[in-house]
Amino acid sequence: MANDKNVSTQVVDKELLKQQRQAKRAEKKAAFANTKFGKNWNQFKGASFSKLQNLARVIVFPIAVLPIAGLFLGIGGGFSAAAVSGNWGDGWVNFFNIMKSIGDVVFACLGVLFCTSVAFGFAKQSKGVAAVSAFIAYVVMSATMMALFLPTTNTAGDAVVQFDPWKLAGDNGLISVGTNKGMLKSVLGISPTLDLSVLGGIVVGWLMSIVHNKTYNIKVPRVLGFFGGEKFVPIAGFFLGVISGIALFFIWPGFLQLLYLIGTGLGSLMGVGGQEEYSRTAGALVAMFFGITERLLIPMGLHHVQYTPFWYTSAGGEWLTPVIDANNVITGWTMTSGAYPIFFEQMKWMGGNGWEMTDEAYRILEANDVWFKNFSDQLIQVGDTWKIAFNRTTNEVGTMFMSGRFAFMQYGYPFGAAAMIMLSKPENRKQSSGILISAAATSFLTGITEPILFSFLFVAPMLYLFDAFMAGISFMMAYLLNVTVGQGFAAGFIDWIFFGVIPGFSSGVATQGAPGYTIFGAWAGRTGALWIPIYGLAIMSPAYFFGFWAIIKAKDYKTPGREEVGEESVATQALKASLAKGTKAESQTAEKLLKALGGKANIIDIDHNKTELIIEVKDASKVSEGVVKTTGSKAMKVEG
Template sequence: MKDKIFGTLQKMGRSFLLPIAVLPLAGLFLGIGSSLTTSGYIAEGSMLYKFLCVLGDCGDAVFSILPLLLCTAVALGLAKKNKEVAAISAVFAYFVMNMANASVVNNFMDVETLQQTPGLISDFLGFTNCMNTSVLGGVIMGYIVSVLHNRYYNIKLPELLSFFGGLNFIPIISTIAAILLGSFMTLIWPAVASGIAALGIAVAKMGYFGTFLYGFIYRLLIPTGLHHVFYLPFWQTAIGGSAMINGEMLYGCQNIMIEQLRMGLPISAEVGRFYSGEFAMMMFGLPGAALAMYHTAFAKNKKKVKGLLLSAALASFLTGITEPIEFSFLFVSPLLYFGVHSVLGGLCFMAAHMLACGVCNNFSAGALDFLLYGVILGEERTRWIYVVLIGIVAFAVYYFLFKFLILKFNFKTPGREDTEEAVRLHSKKEYLNKGKLEKSAVILEGLGGLTNIIDIDACATRLRVRLQDGSRVQQDLLKQSGSVGIVLKGNSIQVVYGPQVSNIRTDLEDYIMQIEEEKKEGELVNEA
């Protein structure tokens, strides 16, 4: 039961990545459009000004429909077959849920009383006085659609109603479920909204320690892949704070940040507390750890690990993709990860909050986001210089602390392994060449073979696979295929490859399809 819940949360977390993947582009449009049109540098009414307004509005549109995107993505990600049917059914269901919600509010409830609770009801997607269930409503609706889809996608109805059976039944049953959920939400959501607001107030009252806990827990969850589930409520609900801007009450640090960008306001410290410290950790701290691992590598191995650690450090600095570095020491020394890195990460968040930094991001805290949401917006709006100062300190602390602990306890970080073969296990360029097998063949063998695979998915850096039997996994083969880390829990496995994982997944799926086609051709020949 525990493994099943964990597996569902993992799949839900990676489902979030599909809509989240478009946020950097939307944020780029919104950031450039808003920052340049509110800076006073461009004449209002000019062609360039109008173009930038269009750019900003297009970016804002993505954030406005994020609950709908998440609803669709969850249904798509959790559906086992015919995913496109689940996705379109989720779209139907989401609109019907909000229509039912708004209709019940307008016909059966006291709207004026509900309006006394700030942010509880609003006009949303054309629905008047709809309860603002935000991303949680979208995720819940998407999950319900996926459950109904997986159970009824092949349902058989009496012959008279057979047209409505099978896949055609899914949007029908989803619509009925949406009416029930939307109506039920009117009963429970006021209490849920009050609870979320209270939790947000509690986090705010915890002050700097609350910010430390956020950063600490965030890093702790990275190996499990559940960090997306953790941070999204802070971004999109009152847990991440509330603010009155231009007469409108906004909830969630991301929503507040977007409005502050649009209005040309300084990015408040209460928003930046959930973002700014990550830049210091990713752009400075982890590269410092990479340098420490290079300097502590055995002399004969330094040349071999130099490229590995340099590419990992650059990925962390430029794009904020940290798994290649983190997984290079996570398994050889959990102390370095959970006892040092996670704590230092939390301290980076806390230090940035203490200095009222307001540098935000919409994907990850690399140099590209730092320029867009920090430097371009200006020091007076973001206090980005203080993030750099924190980062310099973080680089030094990471470097000297990692170097001391690696040498003190003889941790087997890259380049310090007992055998030459072990050095190759951590190299992205090396993979098993036994029998001239290609990389996909090695990965497939490492996963226990074709018959051991239930489904394959991927997030930004990890290949995520559900297996028939986790004990059949051969981790050495997966490491030799270029993996920098492996998380095996029950019959679910995450294999960390870095940003190129999307291509690896596609190659693996193509290879599996080729095997299946060759198998079918062989069966036809035998029958003939």
């Protein structure tokens, strides 16, 4: 009995200490909140959180179309690449290219779609005017940047830029150089220009909404009366585009060049494509860093610049491509640079019983001591010729900066979506499940991740950081396991089958290949394709599910389906009725609600969604919650 009492006393003491610690933390928090800095900080935090919530609400329009566009883009892109490499015929190639083009137009216009959506959502009145004006601002901004490049054609017939202070197009100003590096783009047919993608679109749309809210009812002299009011907003949008274009022309390329240098530096650090020995520890860390930074740069559209050095330049490796004559004899070699071209060359020559080559071709191969020779399974002399067979893709050259995408896109995101669905409110679960399941399916099948990423990016920043970290883990695991699955378009299930499983287990080639090409044996295939679902389900799936669950619960993030909703309140109905010139009783209810909120002078902004009236006030102390509830509102939530 004495022992039981001691245990009980210890439990009580621990609980008491816990309560005391909580009370002290609450006391410190209250004391901080009463300081000038604390008040300003809480006000800033509340306003920022409110703006982020509003942002998440207004970008729902472009997000809604992403899953279906992603399926078209992913299926079309994945199967068109497979059709080309598998020689399916022009008919199939053209069919899938059409699908790809239809889906690609949405993703190519993400910047302007988010721009118009944000301006539409944040506008207080005349939302359509704000959206059109934002479109004008975005187009003018892109055209201004293009004009500043002073594009022309040189005497050799090459498209060049005459003014390029950041050397995006190289020393000779060739537009093709800037395009191949991922720095110069075509935006809505405006080329060459800079593509600011989603983040740029959001910023321009937000600025346009501010300009719109200050100018939509502007008064102008009578002689200029036609340009007053709402008609002034597109004019303001035009000049906003000019100013933004000039500023970003000189600022944005700095970020592009920095990322390109980082990418090239990582390739040099790894010794990719070189002859020297490399450290697998260093390689694993580089792969992890690559995965993390790629995810972090997606909202700004800068991830294209980050991976371009690896995919299309010697930073991603160099590989000798055989030159074949009419008799199927290798007569020489050409140098192929960049992970993406190398991978498809490897796919082209992998398998078979080998190709004969001339003595001269062999001497070139022997003198260069390159990856092709190092990883050849057969190199034997037959009479006066040499014979070579190539039985697998390589990790360090070709797929190191591709293979890590598959596991978290196929097995991480769907389980993250499952966590968000399970944490959604029961009354919202059906609606949230629709968009999240379609987004997860798009990610799994095609590797298009924007639909699922944008569902939580702006409302749950910690989830975004967690996602980037797990992407890094996925790249590191793929590297350590020697997974060599490449991608024709994106890292979905379709590409995994065509560029991982089929070449990994196709008939006619010995599975073993070169000794040690996969550290756990030959059973995973020449490409190590089977490791992806194994570590995907063992590591990525539980990490994403429980990670998303814990972070959402801890931070109370309003991910899809967790918004405060219920039946439409009488207050919302009354406001709608008064705006629509409803009955006298409804107008009186609206007037009563207005007074309870501190009067018209206390209201900064009014908005609503399907079930909530969202009101931003200057002074919350002037709001009478009791009177508000008498208007029929079931609940009231104060933030900030």
